[in-house]
Amino acid sequence: xxxxxxxxxxxxxxxxxxxxxxxxxxxxxxxxxxxxxxxxxxxxxxxxxxxxxxxxxxxxxxxxxxxxxxxxxxxxxxxxxxxxxxxxxxxxxxxxxxxxxxxxxxxxxxxxxxxxxxxxxxx
Amino acid sequence: xxxxxxxxxxxxxxxxxxxxxxxxxxxxxxxxxxxxxxxxxxxxxxxxxxxxxxxxxxxxxxxxxxxxxxxxxxxxxxxxxxxxxxxxxxxxxxxxxxxxxxxxxxxxxxxxxxxxxxxxxxx
Numbered sequence: 656x657x658x659x660x661x662x663x664x665x666x667x668x669x670x671x672x673x674x675x676x677x678x679x680x681x682x683x684x685x686x687x688x689x690x691x692x693x694x695x696x697x698x699x700x701x702x703x704x705x706x707x708x709x710x711x712x713x714x715x716x717x718x719x720x721x722x723x724x725x726x727x728x729x730x731x732x733x734x735x736x737x738x739x740x741x742x743x744x745x746x747x748x749x750x751x752x753x754x755x756x757x758x759x760x761x762x763x764x765x766x767x768x769x770x771x772x773x774x775x776x777x778x
Numbered sequence: 779x780x781x782x783x784x785x786x787x788x789x790x791x792x793x794x795x796x797x798x799x800x801x802x803x804x805x806x807x808x809x810x811x812x813x814x815x816x817x818x819x820x821x822x823x824x825x826x827x828x829x830x831x832x833x834x835x836x837x838x839x840x841x842x843x844x845x846x847x848x849x850x851x852x853x854x855x856x857x858x859x860x861x862x863x864x865x866x867x868x869x870x871x872x873x874x875x876x877x878x879x880x881x882x883x884x885x886x887x888x889x890x891x892x893x894x895x896x897x898x899x900x901x
Contacts, residue, residue, distance in 0.1 A: 658842060658857065660849040680856050682828035683880050685806060687854070705805035711852075719781060726783040729834075731810070733803050734781065755878065757806050 663689065663711060667751055669778045674770060676754055676762060677778040688754040688775070695743040699764035706734045706756045708742070713750025716743045786812065786834060790874055792901045797893060799877055799885060800901045811877040811898065818866040822887035829857045829879045831865070836873025839866045 666679050666689055673693045680687035689711075698718075708715060709731040717724045717732055718741040726732050734740050744750050763771045789802050789812055796816045803810035812834075821841075831838060832854040840847045840855050841864040849855050857863050867873050886894045 658847065658855065658861065660847055660853045660855055663852045663854070680830070680854070682830055682856050682858075682878070683808060685808060687830070687856075707803070707805055707810070724781060724783055729786045730783045731786070731803070732781065732783055733805050733810075735805075738781065755805070 663753065666778055667691070667711075670776075673749070674762070675772055676775055678775050679778060681758070684758055685755060686758050686760075686775075688756070689778075690752050690754060691749055692742065692752065693744055693747060693749040696741060697763060697766060697768065697770055698739055698741045699766045700739045701734075701736055701756075701760055701764040703736055704757045704760045705736050706760065707754065708732045708734070709753040709755070711751040711753055713748050714745060715750055715752060716745055717741070718743065786876065789901055790814070790834070793899075796872070797885070798895055799898055801898050802901060804881070807881055808878060809881050809883075809898075811879070812901075813875050813877060814872055815865065815875065816867055816870060816872040819864060820886060820889060820891065820893055821862055821864045822889045823862045824857075824859055824879075824883055824887040826859055827880045827883045828859050829883065830877065831855045831857070832876040832878070834874040834876055836871050837868060838873055838875060839868055840864070841866065 676688040676690040678686050710726045715726045799811040799813040801809050833849045838849045
């Protein structure tokens with residue numbers, strides 16, 4: 656792929672679906688993804704993969720089993736493998752996040768249900 | 779390490795040295811680093827590691843052998859392994875960047891000189 660500057664706002668303008676990450680980059684077997692999320696996801700964990708969430712817009716609420724962490728723009732959260740987590744937003748807010756995780760990572764982790772996205776689109 | 783929100787501005791306030799990345803996170807054998815840069819680095823490449831530069835403040839000029847790419851806040855550049863590159867800024871501007879690369883990555887790549895930083899500090 657040609658080397659160029661990847662503009663996050665421009666990439667975010669290309670999709671509107673919630674909880675359906677798009678791929679914008681790849682390096683060292685890891686994918687860089689963008690996602691728009693609103694409301695609540697499902698409790699899940701990834702047995703083998705650590706996962707990074709960077710907030711670009713809005714406020715991410717990350718529920719863990721023993722506490723709740725919040726992050727806004729300019730903040731990131733790293734969820735170590737095996738850690739159960741439930742990402743959500745507050746009061747129906749749509750937020751934008753950047754994800755960084757191995758190519759093998761499934762969005763619902765060890766779970767598989769109607770929210771699972773197997774084939775992610777490159778944008 | 780305890781899971782918490784990592785605030786980029788707060789971390790950036792903890793150091794001022796140029797061309798001396800600090801580590802703020804680790805996942806899947808990769809490090810998340812912050813750096814302040816000003817002026818020109820050195821031409822180098824990384825034989826085995828792809829490298830991600832995300833601009834947080836200012837304008838990054840990335841010279842490649844066949845073209846020059848620029849990136850501002852909200853933009854990122856991925857340099858594939860083996861690609862010679864020279865990061866720099868314009869007119870003495872200090873800029874802030876986030877780096878994402880394998881733990882094994884040396885800042886000067888295959889080169890080793892006075893700009894090489896072997897022991898990076900966690901902040």
